[in-house]
Amino acid sequence: MIDLRGNTGGNSTLGDILLSYCALPDSIYYYSADVCICELYLKNYQVNMEDVKKSLAIERGIILEDVTLPYVIKSVGDKPVKATSEYMNYWKANNGKETEPREPRKPFDGKIILLIGSNTFSSASDFATICKDNGLAIIYGTPTGGQPSCYGDILSFTLPNTGLKCGVSYKYFRRPDFRKDPEDALYPDVFLALDPDSHFKGKDILWERVLQDIRTDKVPDIAAR
Template structure:
């Protein structure tokens, strides 16, 4: 499961905690020491750190980042030097002190943006630049170049770019500040006039965090704000006999999932609805069995629920290991988890593969649910569709259950680094590192270089037209398609 929390929200949650470090007192040696520690930790614990990017290329990229760090030792240059190798589940969380420091000292790009199909648009109603205005350059740097540069730091499995664009849309001012240019007091923005298409340039002052936070909550996109605040949400359109089921996580227990799915589909059948749209555009994953459970409500035949895990080691790297609450993990906790892995993984050649004990309780021959829906079904996917949510989309696609609308999933079609995660805190910088220790395969062990590809992608011009009408683009595209 991949969980992306917008930096704007992180700032709000973490501001005001007790101090761990003084950011301004960190030295070059502190940064370099933690980068070396990080290298050792990832090498020892990650199941396959060189799957997408060779060790040689990773070292080359890191050397270039360390040159910048040595020239100007700072926390944001330290962040630029962290290991990046195409694992969408690997995550880094800076300490509260960095967040506090950012709030008090940084200024930001003044507008929320939406990035779609390699283009960047103003995502905010204001009197300076109208909502939907296309930005072509910032500080004389083409937006394509900015997106490409951010893609190195923010990406889905194997560098899937839709995940980059989706996350930039959430956190662009923060990403620009830390990875492109810092402390820009006034931004030169080149844009296309929304009426004539001619290029113009405007100078706009930067804003502080508090103004940025206010504007972020006034962003037009996404339209489906209510649905995003609930784990499972049913939206009913009786006039068109269409039901929309938004599922924002599969990291839920089976009893709750079954209750919510059953309630929705019982209404679909009782009220004779013709169409169901299952929205997993913002579902970062969770338990693949819950994804299979959802699929059982839209199929009328048994289906194979097959997935498995593999790893390079069943030993834990214990240095700087912490639990989810930030406390050091003791000897007993480490041994207990290693015993868990030992019992459930068998060594084959140099790799450990999940055995029957790991699969205990998993229903591999999954039957349809008694309340299954037999009408037309669509699934919407996006750059934040990850992990077990991709598995649901894969079941949907492989069984030809209906049409998939959206953009390529941020998670790989057949494999991802997921299942179990170890958390570490680097000793000097207090950066928290979450490392997946297993690789998850859906069905056969096949590697593909992409996510689930949708059947229909809403063209960018039409997408923006829907937004200008304050309509959810993918959902409106489906409704227009179904009710011509």
């Protein structure tokens, strides 16, 4: 059981590491992103457009000729994107870490239960979305505080006259099964809201409900996605 309530995000690699300890199918659907290349992007990353073109050609097989900035690189067509076999093997061998492969181990093959709520954001919500879109977990709680597909990754800049520091997103992250868009939140499989009386008494009725379902073997089966 993984409690993502109150988890406002962080490094998404931690979710990858967590999944690497679980029994996964041969391939899973993963997040993809549209990227906006602009002058601010080039300045923040201290690269020029020729560097970007070379990188895209080598890493993604995208050939760009003359482009006018800002230019948006689309990530997908009309079908969800699966994680590459290399990425899946990287997970299984290294537990998502850039280290030498670990000794073979038995992955967790039981039911994965996630708890989400209105204060589940960013990479925590992404992790839950990956699990739901791939049928990897059963989810309890209330809807997340943000959309499964959303803008993210920030470019920083300072306003010249006021000196105010600002940030603007340059990526649009698409959920693994973006055919479900638009959704205003990730919705749980089992909805159970915390009522005010329980909250002020310090009673976590969601946690108690999940434990009760586990003890009585009433955790729902994970539906095919």
